Structure formats: C-alpha cells, structure tokens
Amino acid sequence: MTLHxxxxxxxxxxxxxxDGVTIGPxxxxxxxxxxxxxxxxxxxxxxxxxxxxxxxCRIGTGAVLGGAPQHLKYDGSPSYLHIGDENDxxxxxxxxxxxxxxxxxxxxxxxxxxxxxHIAHDCVxxxxxxxxxxxxxxxxxxxxxxxxxxxVTGVHQFVRIGAYSMVGGSSRLMQDVxxxxxxxxxxxxxxxxxxxxxxxxxFSSEARRELKIAYRTLYRxxxxxxxxxxxxxxxxTPSAPVAHLISFIEHSQxxxxx
Numbered sequence: 582m583t584l585h586x587x588x589x590x591x592x593x594x595x596x597x598x599x600d601g602v603t604i605g606p607x608x609x610x611x612x613x614x615x616x617x618x619x620x621x622x623x624x625x626x627x628x629x630x631x632x633x634x635x636x637x638c639r640i641g642t643g644a645v646l647g648g649a650p651q652h653l654k655y656d657g658s659p660s661y662l663h664i665g666d667e668n669d670x671x672x673x674x675x676x677x678x679x680x681x682x683x684x685x686x687x688x689x690x691x692x693x694x695x696x697x698x699h700i701a702h703d704c705v706x707x708x709x710x711x712x713x714x715x716x717x718x719x720x721x722x723x724x725x726x727x728x729x730x731x732x733v734t735g736v737h738q739f740v741r742i743g744a745y746s747m748v749g750g751s752s753r754l755m756q757d758v759x760x761x762x763x764x765x766x767x768x769x770x771x772x773x774x775x776x777x778x779x780x781x782x783x784f785s786s787e788a789r790r791e792l793k794i795a796y797r798t799l800y801r802x803x804x805x806x807x808x809x810x811x812x813x814x815x816x817x818t819p820s821a822p823v824a825h826l827i828s829f830i831e832h833s834q835x836x837x838x839x
Contacts (some may be wrong), residue, residue: 582600582601583600583601584598584601584602584604584673585602585686586598587606587640589607590605590608590610591610592610593610593611593613594716596610596611596612596613596628597632597761599618599619599636601618601619601620602616602620602621602622602820603620604622604738605621605622605625605642605663606625606696607624608622608625608626609626609628609811611619611627611628611629611632612630613631614629614631614647615633615634617636617638617666619637620634620637620638620836621638621642621659622688623639623640623641624642626640626646626749627646627648627668628646628647629649630647631647631660631678632662633662635664635667635668635690635715636645636666636667636674638664638666638667638669639669640665640670641670641672641673641696642673643672643673644671644673644675644830645676646670646674646683647662647677650702650720651677651701653694656682658683658704659682659683659771660680660682660690661684661685662677662678662682662685664676664687664688666691667691668688668693669692669693670692670694671714673696674694674695674700675696676694676699678702681701682720684703685703686703689708689744691708692706692711692712693711694707694712695711695714695716695732697714697715698713699718701717701718701722701738702721703720703721703828704721704724707724707744709726710810711729712730712815713730713733713734714733715733716730716731716732716734716735716736717734719735719736719738719740720738720739721739722736722740724741724742725741725746725766726745727744727778728742728744728747728758729746731748731750731751732751733751734749734752734753735752735754736829737753737754738788740754740755740757741835742758743745743757743760743761743829744760744825745761745764745774745778745779745782745784746758746763746775747764747775749763749766752765752767753766753767753832754769755835756835756836756839757830758771758838759799759826759829759830759837759838761776761779761822767839768770769838771800771810771838771839773796774789776810776825779792784822787802788820788822791819791820791823792822794816795812795813795826796818797816798813798816802805804835813827
C-alpha cells in the first residue's frame with residue numbers, strides 16, 4: 582500500500598501516517614498526530630496535536646479533532662484524543678482532547694458520529710455507539726457500547742448513557758440513562774425497555790424477559806431505587822445484562838432518569 586496525500590494538504594513532519602492513509606485537499610495534520618492504516622481524511626479536516634486515530638476510519642469534511650478543550654482551567658499541558666478502529670466520523674464533527682495533563686478523550690471502535698456532533702473533553706465512548714447530528718456531549722460524559730443518541734440532544738457533564746440504551750432526539754439529559762432502556766424528553770425520562778434494539782443486537786428472549794422484569798420493578802412498582810434493586814436481586818438470578826444494569830445504577834453519581 583502507499584499513501585495518498587493531496588498536494589494541497591499540510592502534514593507536519595512529526596505526524597505518523599500508516600500504509601494506505603488518504604488525506605484530502607486542504608486538510609491539516611498537526612504535530613505528533615498518528616493515523617492508522619487505510620484511514621481516510623477528507624478535505625478541510627483539521628487534526629490537532631496529540632491525536633491518535635486507528636485503522637480504517639473515515640473522517641468527514643471539515644471535522645476538527647483533538648483541539649484544545651473548551652475549559653477555562655485548561656493550562657495547555659499535553660493531553661490526548663484516542664480514536665479506535667473503523668469509526669465513521671462525519672462532516673463538521675468536533676472532538677476535543679482531555680483537559681487533564683496526560684489525560685485522554687477516548688472513542689472505541691465501530692462508532693458512527695453524524696454531522697456536526699460535538700464531543701467535549703474527557704468523554705469516553707465505547708464501541709458501536711451512534712450519535713446523530715447536532716448531538717452535544719459536555720465534558721466527562723460516558724457512553725457505553727451500543728448506545729444510540731438521537732439528534733439535537735444535549736448531555737450534561739458527567740452523565741452516563743448505558744449500554745444498548747436509546748435516547749430520543751431533541752432530549753436534554755441531566756441524569757444517567759440506565760442500560761437497555763429508552764429515554765426521551767426535556768428533561769429526559771425513561772419510557773420503557775429498548776426491545777427492538779436488544780433484539781437487533783442479538784440479546785436472547787430470556788435476557789429480554791429478565792430485563793423487562795427489572796425495568797418494571799425499577800419504574801412501575803412504586804419502590805424507591807434501593808428497594809427496587811434489592812427486589813430485583815431477590816426475584817432474579819441476575820444474568821450478565823441484569824447484573825450490569827444493577828451495577829450501573831449502584832455506581833450512578835448523578836442519579837438515574839425518572
């Protein structure tokens with residue numbers, strides 16, 4: 582394989598480009614940027630210092646990745662943006678590096694980040710997530726594997742969005758969205774189990790049945806959260822999905838959506 586760098590692009594001498602990388606016209610690749618094999622960088626993309634991108638990613642026109650965090654306390658110390666493999670990051674997406682010295686904003690692999698989404702400093706995304714257009718994640722947000730966030734959604738700092746959950750468009754998230762559930766609204770509230778998403782992701786009928794029981798106990802039994810978790814543990818021999826749901830809620834710092 583060979584590199585395909587448009588002569589109108591600017592690539593800093595310290596950047597490291599693997600085999601098969603394609604860089605379009607007027608793209609800027611900054612100091613100490615690393616780009617993995619067969620990754621495609623479209624026109625007018627800006628990759629700032631200390632950004633690491635994995636293999637076979639597609640970065641859309643005008644995206645700005647690895648810029649300084651939008652935080653008044655950032656002191657200019659080296660910090661990082663790490664992006665895994667096979668991510669599709671579309672037009673005008675902005676993702677910023679960590680505000681902590683030596684820290685990292687991190688995306689896993691196989692994520693789909695649609696046009697004009699914004700991912701702020703110190704966010705952590707797992708694998709196979711989807712962020713629709715104009716979604717905004719404030720600092721320190723965590724998005725677990727398989728979660729889907731609808732467009733024009735704002736997520737408060739330090740909020741966590743659980744695995745295989747789905748958030749409706751134009752929502753405002755102030756509290757954590759538990760795994761496997763549907764949430765929407767301003768402020769967002771939980772509306773049920775993400776049954777369709779779980780079926781598409783290959784969750785068994787038994788796992789979906791147990792999660793439905795857990796959801797009803799949490800949200801329809803009249804119990805408070807602590808009582809509901811205790812009841813779930815008594816009612817069920819928690820499978821891995823139910824155990825993850827319980828652990829997620831037990832470790833919530835901002836509380837879960839009502």
